[in-house]
Amino acid sequence: DAGVIQSPRHEVTEMGQEVTLRCKPISGHDYLFWYRQTMMRGLELLIYFNNNVPIDDSGMPEDRFSAKMPNASFSTLKIQPSEPRDSAVYFCASSLGPRTDTQYFGPGTRLTVL
Amino acid sequence: KNQVEQSPQSLIILEGKNCTLQCNYTVSPFSNLRWYKQDTGRGPVSLTIMTFSENTKSNGRYTATLDADTKQSSLHITASQLSDSASYICVVEGGFKTIFGAGTRLFVKA
Secondary structure, three states: OOOOEEEOOEEEEOOOOOEEEEEEOOOOOOEEEEEEEEOOOEEEEEEEEEOOEEEEOOOOOOOOEEEEEEEOOEEEEEEOOOOHHHOEEEEEEEEOOOOOOOOEEOOOEEEEEO | OOOEEEEOOEEEEEOOOOEEEEEEEOOOOOOEEEEEEEOOOOOOEEEEEEEOOOOEEEEOOEEEEEEOOOOEEEEEEOOOOHHHOEEEEEEEEEOOEEEEOOOEEEEEEO
């Protein structure tokens, strides 16, 4: 299996622009998670899906962030409009089951907002 | 306040030596505790997951312990290797919360 796939690996954009991050989970995994990692705040859980349905989005920082999972093999995290403080590494992870199952992380997308 | 505190912040050891990383938490209710290894520039990799009833779990040279009464966990690395140089992150889940520690940065020197 190829593991969790994320694209792009690096994104540089200007403040105010829309940014879309993409994730393909491991086939057969029912849970998908989006995380953000910064030097100041460390890792944070933004949102997670079960069978394509958002279960907990309490970690999404504000309305500028939105996430969708239109099917079992694809998810997007969108930031509109982007701000410099959104600069971070965004990870996608997937797992077979919920809280007690192993989560497999993708390589991350490094986002820089100028 | 739900918190996860890791110590030390960073650690330098010689190759072949053992070391122990600490994780103290105040998260309540408690569901499970995870240890991750994160190499620079890469995503975290799961080492162990422990639920309330588990005291010890091993993964090769990595052994995690959990004391749910004192809300403490440790990660012991045996016979360290250069490839163990990484950040080790403790994560506690409970209720609808996922709380991350700031991590311990381990450097293994030849």
